[in-house]
Amino acid sequence: MSKMNRRHFMQILAAAPLTSILSVPVAAAGAAPKRVVVVGGGFAGATAAKYLRRLDPAIQVTLIEPLTTYTSCPLSNEVVTGHRTIESLQIGYDGLARRGVELLHETVTAIDPVKKSVTTQGGQTLSYDACVVAPGISFDYASVEGYSEEVATRIPHAYKGADQTLLLKQQLEAMPDGGLFVISVPKGPFRCPPGPYERAAQVAHYCQTHDKPKSKVLILDANDSFAKRVLFEQAWAALYPGMIEWVSAAAGGTVERVDADTLTAVTTFDEHTAAVLNLIPRHTAGAIARETGLTNAAGWCEVVPMTMESAVHPGIYVVGDACVGGTAEFPMPKSAHIGMTQAKVAAGAIVAALNGLAPPVPYYANTCYSLVAPDYGVSVVQVYRVEDNQFVYVEEAGGISPVDALPIQRKLEAEYADGWFKNVMADAFT
Amino acid sequence: MCKIRLHAPLVRALSAASLLICLNVSFADDGKIAGLAATCNNCHGMDGVSAGSSMASIAGQSREYLETLMLEWQSGERFSTTMGRLLAGYSNDEIIALAAYFAEKPWVPAVQELDAKLVRSGKFATERCAKCHGETGAEPDGEDTPRLDGQWLRHLELETLKYRDESITLPHKKMTQNMRKIKEKDVPAVSVFYASQTGGQGESE
Numbered sequence: 001m002s003k004m005n006r007r008h009f010m011q012i013l014a015a016a017p018l019t020s021i022l023s024v025p026v027a028a029a030g031a032a033p034k035r036v037v038v039v040g041g042g043f044a045g046a047t048a049a050k051y052l053r054r055l056d057p058a059i060q061v062t063l064i065e066p067l068t069t070y071t072s073c074p075l076s077n078e079v080v081t082g083h084r085t086i087e088s089l090q091i092g093y094d095g096l097a098r099r100g101v102e103l104l105h106e107t108v109t110a111i112d113p114v115k116k117s118v119t120t121q122g123g124q125t126l127s128y129d130a131c132v133v134a135p136g137i138s139f140d141y142a143s144v145e146g147y148s149e150e151v152a153t154r155i156p157h158a159y160k161g162a163d164q165t166l167l168l169k170q171q172l173e174a175m176p177d178g179g180l181f182v183i184s185v186p187k188g189p190f191r192c193p194p195g196p197y198e199r200a201a202q203v204a205h206y207c208q209t210h211d212k213p214k215s216k217v218l219i220l221d222a223n224d225s226f227a228k229r230v231l232f233e234q235a236w237a238a239l240y241p242g243m244i245e246w247v248s249a250a251a252g253g254t255v256e257r258v259d260a261d262t263l264t265a266v267t268t269f270d271e272h273t274a275a276v277l278n279l280i281p282r283h284t285a286g287a288i289a290r291e292t293g294l295t296n297a298a299g300w301c302e303v304v305p306m307t308m309e310s311a312v313h314p315g316i317y318v319v320g321d322a323c324v325g326g327t328a329e330f331p332m333p334k335s336a337h338i339g340m341t342q343a344k345v346a347a348g349a350i351v352a353a354l355n356g357l358a359p360p361v362p363y364y365a366n367t368c369y370s371l372v373a374p375d376y377g378v379s380v381v382q383v384y385r386v387e388d389n390q391f392v393y394v395e396e397a398g399g400i401s402p403v404d405a406l407p408i409q410r411k412l413e414a415e416y417a418d419g420w421f422k423n424v425m426a427d428a429f430t
Numbered sequence: 431m432c433k434i435r436l437h438a439p440l441v442r443a444l445s446a447a448s449l450l451i452c453l454n455v456s457f458a459d460d461g462k463i464a465g466l467a468a469t470c471n472n473c474h475g476m477d478g479v480s481a482g483s484s485m486a487s488i489a490g491q492s493r494e495y496l497e498t499l500m501l502e503w504q505s506g507e508r509f510s511t512t513m514g515r516l517l518a519g520y521s522n523d524e525i526i527a528l529a530a531y532f533a534e535k536p537w538v539p540a541v542q543e544l545d546a547k548l549v550r551s552g553k554f555a556t557e558r559c560a561k562c563h564g565e566t567g568a569e570p571d572g573e574d575t576p577r578l579d580g581q582w583l584r585h586l587e588l589e590t591l592k593y594r595d596e597s598i599t600l601p602h603k604k605m606t607q608n609m610r611k612i613k614e615k616d617v618p619a620v621s622v623f624y625a626s627q628t629g630g631q632g633e634s635e
Contacts, residue, residue: 383519
């Protein structure tokens with residue numbers, strides 16, 4: 001019976017001419033179209049723009065993003081180690097343009113939450129009915145003495161942008177056998193919580209397979225634990241025995257100063273001179289979020305759980321790495337995946353608000369894969385719900401891959417990481 | 431008033447546009463599941479049509495199959511990697527509604543490059559599969575049987591790997607037995623054959 005229904009449905013679809021989709025006047029004749037301005041074209045911003053158009057084609061959506069090509073951070077560790085090309089992580093904005101999103105490749109210099117307008121470096125001012133702020137993160141270079149944006153062109157963070165990823169790749173390739181690869185992890189929260197530890201595994205794998213077996217990876221951490229810790233420690237020990245060392249904050253892992261000329265990371269108790277120094281500075285919400293007054297004392301944007309609307313400025317919705325969601329015990333991770341679900345919630349809430357309707361039920365979830373070897377993936381899942389307008393972490397769900405998982409699960413999760421990636425790219429940008 | 435303005439044209443155009451059906455469903459009182467379904471798109475593609483070869487397209491699978499699979503994952507009866515951990519966060523009603531939602535979406539065969547020689551030997555290799563999945567994989571017989579025609583090759587290969595891996599137990603005994611009976615040399619052809627059965631819709635140029 002369901003087959004009949006499906007066939008019937010397909011026949012109906014096939015019979016409908018495309019023009020009838022486009023010509024349906026959703027907005028009342030004569031009314032000025034509502035406009036939503038999206039600031040930032042990463043996974044979250046792109047998803048918001050797309051789903052706004054998809055949910056209500058009568059809304060005019062403008063996405064403002066300085067770059068014309070987006071480079072994914074997810075899976076970029078694989079570029080560092082040569083398992084995939086940087087091009088495989090890149091995508092343009094044509095797909096969004098085809099959905100009727102207006103693109104403005106510019107930098108936003110000001111958002112006025114009272115006048116409801118956005119101003120760009122080029123001097124354009126766009127008024128909005130709703131604004132989505134998705135600027136991602138900014139680095140607090142001053143968090144490590146001696147570090148700066150300029151020094152980062154020699155000592156990469158490799159945590160944002162193609163140039164940084166490629167710089168770290170070149171440095172790893174040039175590293176002599178026996179060289180020490182140091183990863184400095186900032187005090188959380190930072191984007192992609194398992195990223196540094198996955199990177200350590202992949203660098204160790206690279207060294208094993210590229211004539212650098214005597215090299216070691218040293219993680220200097222400003223935190224006392226980390227995402228998927230038990231799984232990473234298990235994999236490090238099994239696959240890369242003696243190659244990866246982790247120093248917690250309590251053990252003096254916090255890097256306080258860097259000597260850029262000697263590649264020396266100075267911690268609370270010690271000094272480590274590296275062959276390759278990968279220094280990830282502290283993060284805050286993207287600069288425009290701070291300048292607009294959307295951030296709290298810790299530098300992140302608090303939101304209304306039902307809608308993703310800013311807790312500070314009504315009419316502005318903050319999605320992606322810049323926002324803070326979840327609970328104190330289980331904060332939402334800063335991942336592309338959950339940023340996209342936040343963006344879908346915001347899009348639904350905005351369409352509802354602009355049409356005088358109540359917001360739909362919000363759904364937030366995260367799935368995050370880490371590759372510790374080409375055939376060895378591990379994951380973490382989080383599910384959040386909203387009750388009484390508060391985020392609730394669903395404890396019955398979620399969690400990390402089992403510690404005692406069978407080899408086939410590790411293999412499958414590595415395979416699914418690739419399928420996940422292709423789908424999030426397509427879901428956000430096309 | 432706004433509600434009327436939004437919905438009246440939708441009713442007229444319901445037959446036409448998936449995007450309008452989506453708008454309708456998003457805001458109708460009984461259709462809140464569209465918001466949850468949108469989270470599935472992250473991994474399974476827009477409206478359940480996957481863009482990544484290891485991930486299954488789920489649009490247009492039967493409601494019964496999707497429901498059975500998801501409920502088995504949710505309860506832990508069926509081995510899964512991440513699906514069990516996700517679905518534990520949702521009610522049975524939500525899962526049943528999700529199954530119905532994706533079952534109503536059109537089945538879209540994947541466009542992918544396949545080894546023509548393997549496709550030719552697939553007819554013979556899939557002899558024991560046809561009874562339940564149908565000759566082309568398009569006519570599954572039961573509530574826990576998926577359609578396979580035009581599914582992503584890599585996904586089919588990984589499912590095959592799962593059923594043939596003796597370290598895990600999957601609930602469908604007949605399927606497990608049959609998969610393990612297939613000769614090693616015939617295995618590659620099975621997935622390629624079903625991936626190729628697109629009725630001309632998924633041919634790559």
